[in-house]
Amino acid sequence: MAEVVIAGGGFAGLAGALFLARRGHTVTLVERDEAPPNATPGVGVGVGAGAGAGVGAGADVDAEQWKHPGAPQARQSHALLGRAHRVLLDEAPDVIEALLSRGVHQIPISVGAAVLEGEHMLLSRRLVAEAELRRIVTREPGVHVRAGDAVVGLCVSGIGEVPVVTGAQLLSGDLLTADLVVDAGGRRSGLPSWFAAAGLRAPLEDHQECGFFYLTRYYRLKPGCEAPPSRIPASVPLDYATVFALGADNDTFSLTMTLSVNDPHRKTFRRPDRFEAFLGAVPHSAPWIQAGVPISDISMMSRIENRRRRLVDSGGPVVGGIVAIGDAALHTNPTLGRGISMALWHAQHLAEVAHAAPHDPVGFVDQFSRWTDDHLGVWYDTQVAADATALDRLEAGLVGIRLPTPENPMARFAAAAFACAPHDEVVGRAVARVAHLFATPAAAFSDPVVAGRINAFLATGPSLARPADFPSRAEFESIAVA
Numbered sequence: 001m002a003e004v005v006i007a008g009g010g011f012a013g014l015a016g017a018l019f020l021a022r023r024g025h026t027v028t029l030v031e032r033d034e035a036p037p038n039a040t041p042g043v044g045v046g047v048g049a050g051a052g053a054g055v056g057a058g059a060d061v062d063a064e065q066w067k068h069p070g071a072p073q074a075r076q077s078h079a080l081l082g083r084a085h086r087v088l089l090d091e092a093p094d095v096i097e098a099l100l101s102r103g104v105h106q107i108p109i110s111v112g113a114a115v116l117e118g119e120h121m122l123l124s125r126r127l128v129a130e131a132e133l134r135r136i137v138t139r140e141p142g143v144h145v146r147a148g149d150a151v152v153g154l155c156v157s158g159i160g161e162v163p164v165v166t167g168a169q170l171l172s173g174d175l176l177t178a179d180l181v182v183d184a185g186g187r188r189s190g191l192p193s194w195f196a197a198a199g200l201r202a203p204l205e206d207h208q209e210c211g212f213f214y215l216t217r218y219y220r221l222k223p224g225c226e227a228p229p230s231r232i233p234a235s236v237p238l239d240y241a242t243v244f245a246l247g248a249d250n251d252t253f254s255l256t257m258t259l260s261v262n263d264p265h266r267k268t269f270r271r272p273d274r275f276e277a278f279l280g281a282v283p284h285s286a287p288w289i290q291a292g293v294p295i296s297d298i299s300m301m302s303r304i305e306n307r308r309r310r311l312v313d314s315g316g317p318v319v320g321g322i323v324a325i326g327d328a329a330l331h332t333n334p335t336l337g338r339g340i341s342m343a344l345w346h347a348q349h350l351a352e353v354a355h356a357a358p359h360d361p362v363g364f365v366d367q368f369s370r371w372t373d374d375h376l377g378v379w380y381d382t383q384v385a386a387d388a389t390a391l392d393r394l395e396a397g398l399v400g401i402r403l404p405t406p407e408n409p410m411a412r413f414a415a416a417a418f419a420c421a422p423h424d425e426v427v428g429r430a431v432a433r434v435a436h437l438f439a440t441p442a443a444a445f446s447d448p449v450v451a452g453r454i455n456a457f458l459a460t461g462p463s464l465a466r467p468a469d470f471p472s473r474a475e476f477e478s479i480a481v482a
């Protein structure tokens, strides 16, 4: 069994700690931010979603009062896709039970008439789900949570050919020894500076700026109103913006818009009246605006990027005894809502293999890196490829120009898959499996039956062009200056 120190208690660190401890490992979880204010779990909790004021009131305290600056995206829209739900169901079904008791909604996964039997996604304000997970992890035997402290450096042994991390230095001045240190510090992880301070070779990094920022506001359903269905993807792309609508726990939901960082009107839409005027004009979000009353300010999140960090370069592992999971290892533009699924899947793999870390700390880093590339790298790579064209669309859209739909066979095939998915159960199931990270696009669409149906649809000569934007860029500009 291994002694593990985890730096960061967001979704990846919390899940990693829980899954490791339940396999008999000993975990110290160091989290910079304090615990949620609702220290007592289950206070006033009823059964099922929206079961009474007690459920919603407790959840509201988490969502509104928990200070969690270490996760700057915490007040943005979050859905837990099918893969995240599956990992929790397999590793810790009690977490799902607790989330449902807290008013989180569990939704079957479907596209058109196609249903993924036995698979669900979870709709929740992120802080509600994360606070509940944190309470469970804090109570877990085998996990010691050090809240309000931070990992600021590494203890490294240089005895072997490759240096090996043997522990972590904390902000409080304490040193923790470990068989394995896990960086779960999220997208702003300090790992590169820890490596530099320890005289280690820098990790390999690649990154791509996404060129847009998020604005999100939460709402509660008006009495007697029903939420429109939440779809994945939850977004509709316009040429110059993207609009999201997503249900959450306890009759709440979020509306989000993204705009280019170069948009001359970018500051205007931080005003609630302009934000609502625009979202009320977009057909995707208009019914939501009508159904809800605002319950939050508008939260902004910038510095959106795709970034991957590897601890193995052409010379082999840079170091032994440390791995990164979740956003600290790789994170993508969150438009497709994959981050928590990838983080929980990563945490699950960590728990499955951690027993090997004490015996071969350098080989462990090598193996872990390979698994990450094989299972998660593909999602990173497809996002980077998609974002290269998305950035061009956005920049052209800013000046009212619509770029033509790409005509290459791959792009036409992908567009055809999405166009026929709502009407064709076989294709719908393949699209759902990709959208919820159960199959890679290559695996799902190379299936001969799926490919045959998509090609037959293409042979009918369908128009795959996106419909005209509504509102147009000119109409958007008049909303901005009204």
Ligand SMILES: Cc1cc2nc3c(=O)[nH]c(=O)nc-3n(C[C@H](O)[C@H](O)[C@H](O)COP(=O)(O)OP(=O)(O)OC[C@H]3O[C@@H](n4cnc5c(N)ncnc54)[C@H](O)[C@@H]3O)c2cc1C
Residues within 6 Å of the ligand: 007, 008, 009, 010, 011, 012, 013, 030, 031, 032, 033, 069, 070, 071, 072, 073, 076, 077, 078, 079, 080, 081, 149, 150, 151, 152, 184, 185, 186, 187, 188, 189, 190, 214, 301, 325, 326, 327, 328, 331, 334, 336, 337, 338, 339, 340, 341, 343
């Ligand atoms: C705008 C936006 C929308 C998103 N929407 C979705 C969505 O719908 N669905 C989805 O699945 N994902 C979504 N994501 C992605 C998701 O937020 C992340 O992928 C997920 O939170 C990753 O979990 P993590 O634990 O790796 O990082 P985080 O959740 O960011 O947690 C990192 C934690 O580490 C702590 N920390 C950092 N450094 C240290 C240190 N040195 N010592 C101690 N503690 C430290 C921080 O305080 C924080 O608690 C979205 C992201 C953004 C930006």
